[in-house]
Amino acid sequence: MSEGTCNTMPDYLVHEAIEDYAFLSTGAEPELLQELIDATNENMGWPQKLSGRLVGRTLSMLSHLVQPKNALEIGMFTGYSALSIAEGMPDDGKLICCETNPRAIDFAKTFYDRSPHGHKIEVIFGRAMDTLDQLDMELDFTFIDADKRNYLNYYERVLEMTRPGGLIVLDNVLWSGKVIQPESEIDDVLVELNQRIAADSNVENVFLTVRDGVNVVRKVR
Numbered sequence: 001m002s003e004g005t006c007n008t009m010p011d012y013l014v015h016e017a018i019e020d021y022a023f024l025s026t027g028a029e030p031e032l033l034q035e036l037i038d039a040t041n042e043n044m045g046w047p048q049k050l051s052g053r054l055v056g057r058t059l060s061m062l063s064h065l066v067q068p069k070n071a072l073e074i075g076m077f078t079g080y081s082a083l084s085i086a087e088g089m090p091d092d093g094k095l096i097c098c099e100t101n102p103r104a105i106d107f108a109k110t111f112y113d114r115s116p117h118g119h120k121i122e123v124i125f126g127r128a129m130d131t132l133d134q135l136d137m138e139l140d141f142t143f144i145d146a147d148k149r150n151y152l153n154y155y156e157r158v159l160e161m162t163r164p165g166g167l168i169v170l171d172n173v174l175w176s177g178k179v180i181q182p183e184s185e186i187d188d189v190l191v192e193l194n195q196r197i198a199a200d201s202n203v204e205n206v207f208l209t210v211r212d213g214v215n216v217v218r219k220v221r
């Protein structure tokens with residue numbers, strides 16, 4: 001990231017060879033999730049939306065540690081991250097997933113039907129902000145991964161709904177490196193959100209440079 005300090009955008013966030021090494025040095029996801037990746041690549045447009053092994057195993061690890069009973073995902077796509085989170089939830093846990101793409105929902109459900117964790121997942125079709133307005137629950141764990149223009153709005157609403165000690169995990173907080181050289185309104189949203197989280201004494205956070213950046217936030221009070 002030394003390019004960032006001399007005011008030019010980096011070509012890559014993490015050196016490709018280092019990224020490959022981290023991938024190979026991280027335990028593999030379950031076979032069903034590997035199949036889900038292949039099927040997403042073959043059948044769905046824009047397969048790079050899927051968060052992949054490093055983010056997925058991070059989510060699974062955090063979920064196993066928190067063992068959330070009530071969880072939320074904003075932006076489910078084909079279900080890779082949802083199934084990763086569900087792995088760490090108790091058998092009677094519920095993960096509510098917000099998604100606007102009916103094709104992605106149908107696709108994901110075929111994998112939920114085959115997973116020992118699929119019964120924990122409830123999909124709600126529609127814009128996440130509308131769904132959030134209707135949800136009345138206390139959250140233990142949330143993954144935010146859609147519609148960057150609304151990231152700050154999602155975060156603030158989810159923070160209100162999160163119990164003290166609960167986690168909020170935000171993907172793509174490096175935004176391909178544009179947070180160090182913002183040029184658009186969306187870039188500005190990400191910059192403001194990252195600043196606000198770091199300055200808020202009501203939360204603790206760690207900003208991980210995993211893939212496109214993962215911010216792990218714990219509500220303290």
Ligand SMILES: C[S@@+](CC[C@H](N)C(=O)[O-])C[C@H]1O[C@@H](n2cnc3c(N)ncnc32)[C@H](O)[C@@H]1O
Pocket residue numbers: 049050051052074075076077078079080081082098099100101104126127128129145146147
């Ligand atoms: C980056 S993908 C999610 C990837 C997924 N979390 C994973 O790791 O496999 C973002 C998803 O959010 C959905 N989406 C976009 N805008 C949305 C909105 N306003 N409300 C809910 N879902 C939305 C898109 O259809 C897309 O499937």
